Amino acid sequence: MNHHARSTAVEIKNLSFSYGKRNVLHDIHLKIAAGSFLALVGPNGSGKSTLIKCILGLLPPVTGTITLFGQPVEKFHDWNAVGFVSQKANSFNTGFPATVFEVVSMGLYGKIGLFRFLTRRHKEKIKEAIQQVGMEEYMHQNIGELSGGQQQRVFIARALVSDPKLLILDEPTVGVDAKSVSNFYSMLKKLNREHGMTLLLVTHDIGAVSEYITDVACLNKCLHFHGDTEEFENKKDEMMSAIYGHNVHVIKHNHDHEHHEHEHDHDRSRFR
Amino acid sequence: MIRVFFEYDFLTYSLYTGLMIGFLAPFIGVFLVVRRLALISDALSHITLSGIAFSLLLGKYYPLFSGLNPMYMGMVFSVGGAVIIERLRNIYRYYKELAIPIILSAGIGIGVVFISLADGFNTDLFQYLFGSVVAIREKDFMMISAITAIVFIMIVLFYKEWFFLSFDEEQASVSGIPKKPLHFLFMVMAALVIAASMKIVGILLVSSLMTLPVAAAMRWARGFKQMFVYSVLFGELSVVAGLVSSFHLDVSPGGMIVMINVVILVASIFLTKKTY
Numbered sequence: 001m002n003h004h005a006r007s008t009a010v011e012i013k014n015l016s017f018s019y020g021k022r023n024v025l026h027d028i029h030l031k032i033a034a035g036s037f038l039a040l041v042g043p044n045g046s047g048k049s050t051l052i053k054c055i056l057g058l059l060p061p062v063t064g065t066i067t068l069f070g071q072p073v074e075k076f077h078d079w080n081a082v083g084f085v086s087q088k089a090n091s092f093n094t095g096f097p098a099t100v101f102e103v104v105s106m107g108l109y110g111k112i113g114l115f116r117f118l119t120r121r122h123k124e125k126i127k128e129a130i131q132q133v134g135m136e137e138y139m140h141q142n143i144g145e146l147s148g149g150q151q152q153r154v155f156i157a158r159a160l161v162s163d164p165k166l167l168i169l170d171e172p173t174v175g176v177d178a179k180s181v182s183n184f185y186s187m188l189k190k191l192n193r194e195h196g197m198t199l200l201l202v203t204h205d206i207g208a209v210s211e212y213i214t215d216v217a218c219l220n221k222c223l224h225f226h227g228d229t230e231e232f233e234n235k236k237d238e239m240m241s242a243i244y245g246h247n248v249h250v251i252k253h254n255h256d257h258e259h260h261e262h263e264h265d266h267d268r269s270r271f272r
Numbered sequence: 273m274i275r276v277f278f279e280y281d282f283l284t285y286s287l288y289t290g291l292m293i294g295f296l297a298p299f300i301g302v303f304l305v306v307r308r309l310a311l312i313s314d315a316l317s318h319i320t321l322s323g324i325a326f327s328l329l330l331g332k333y334y335p336l337f338s339g340l341n342p343m344y345m346g347m348v349f350s351v352g353g354a355v356i357i358e359r360l361r362n363i364y365r366y367y368k369e370l371a372i373p374i375i376l377s378a379g380i381g382i383g384v385v386f387i388s389l390a391d392g393f394n395t396d397l398f399q400y401l402f403g404s405v406v407a408i409r410e411k412d413f414m415m416i417s418a419i420t421a422i423v424f425i426m427i428v429l430f431y432k433e434w435f436f437l438s439f440d441e442e443q444a445s446v447s448g449i450p451k452k453p454l455h456f457l458f459m460v461m462a463a464l465v466i467a468a469s470m471k472i473v474g475i476l477l478v479s480s481l482m483t484l485p486v487a488a489a490m491r492w493a494r495g496f497k498q499m500f501v502y503s504v505l506f507g508e509l510s511v512v513a514g515l516v517s518s519f520h521l522d523v524s525p526g527g528m529i530v531m532i533n534v535v536i537l538v539a540s541i542f543l544t545k546k547t548y
Contacts (some may be wrong), residue, residue: 013422055465056446057446058442077448079446080448082442084446086442086443093308093439094307096306096491097306097495097496097498097499098435098439098440098495099494099495101494102435106432106436106443106444106447107447109432109433109444109449110448110449112449113431114429114430117432140495141494142494197353
């Protein structure tokens with residue numbers, strides 16, 4: 001972690017994206033240092049998921065550049081270094097006849113590559129990842145038989161199995177009960193602090209994650225805030241407390257004039 | 273009962289061919305069903321019909337083509353149809369299922385026109401529609417063996433990629449799996465299997481062998497690998513029982529195979545407790 005602390009996991013410069021004529025992202029600059037835990041917040045339709053898709057190379061930006069670990073995203077090939085957990089409800093068919101073991105094994109498929117098969121070592125790795133999220137008892141059950149929170153743990157295991165350096169989570173706790181949510185965040189914190197994994201978490205509710213994260217970025221078409229906790233504490237504590245009712249550590253970006261709008265965004269995102 | 277199948281060459285061929293189809297169709301069917309593309313087999317089988325009708329028509333006017341096995345032209349149409357379906361699914365991104373009725377009706381429309389031009393229905397065509405135990409020749413047997421080998425090797429090679437793409441396309445793309453070429457390859461495999469299956473089950477009933485055993489397997493299987501085991505088991509059971517009974521009852525094997533599949537499916541539904 002120390003070694004990576006100063007290197008950059010993701011760097012976005014001057015990024016814009018639109019669906020047809022609808023401009024979704026405008027002039028985004030964002031730098032995610034390796035080893036940080038960044039929460040990306042913003043109201044519905046603020047472009048969070050689109051930004052994630054751009055980072056993952058699923059959508060080509062209209063203008064601007066994205067680099068992952070120093071490589072432009074279009075040329076980036078080391079996708080095993082990037083884990084992704086999406087909003088479960090969108091991308092997953094609950095009735096799919098696959099066991100927990102099979103679902104987690106998918107996380108290795110990209111790494112194994114074409115024309116190669118799972119080896120004994122891969123299988124050990126899969127079991128380890130399942131243990132890491134505490135799902136070993138359910139290894140051979142169909143994914144559809146599990147609860148929402150358990151399913152989400154399985155998807156985390158799938159993302160972890162390839163030992164990613166960067167883990168991106170798009171509102172992973174939607175539809176998961178409150179107790180599971182706090183366990184879930186503790187697990188993320190552990191991955192970040194103990195394993196030095198860089199985390200990018202898309203969330204609606206920054207209040208719930210404030211104690212786990214190191215950085216915050218606020219998005220609503222433009223990036224309104226981006227910074228780390230310490231710097232923010234000096235300057236913006238009061239304002240954020242007023243918005244969230246408790247201490248959230250965010251620092252301001254270089255856009256002083258946009259504070260107002262930012263406050264407003266958070267309001268909306270919280271009381272959506 | 274089954275002994276007679278080893279006494280005559282043509283029956284032996286049809287039994288072996290049936291065994292291959294009973295393996296192939298449910299095997300490909302598992303992927304189609306979990307991708308919610310079960311109906312694609314219907315669309316492709318109808319477009320195969322236009323290929324066969326086209327071949328019969330060509331044979332009528334150009335003696336050069338009369339020796340050609342209509343299955344080849346059926347295959348060409350089927351693969352072409354598969355390519356067009358993939359394209360249509362991209363064009364109607366939000367109504368992907370539209371591709372199926374478009375190809376299905378185009379297939380049957382073109383087929384019917386060609387059939388009328390080629391003198392209307394005859395026994396040959398009836399065999400293609402509903403399958404036949406006696407229609408299998410050595411050449412068909414060889415071709416279907418080749419298709420079985422190719423499709424089986426492809427599935428072994430690309431099992432994990434097709435599995436991942438079926439489960440979660442977006443995640444699969446993120447992990448660097450080449451989505452488009454693999455989808456394309458899969459559709460070509462499905463088209464080949466459909467063209468190969470039609471002699472036994474018939475064009476109108478091919479889809480039943482690709483979906484009914486899979487639907488039954490879904491009730492029993494724990495995990496994706498077991499889906500193949502159960503699907504193939506049910507597929508083989510229905511083909512063997514269907515062929516033997518249709519021969520003795522002198523009815524089309526396609527119909528018997530479907531009926532046996534329905535029985536297996538209904539039994540599976542009542543014997544299992546799953547709710548999903």
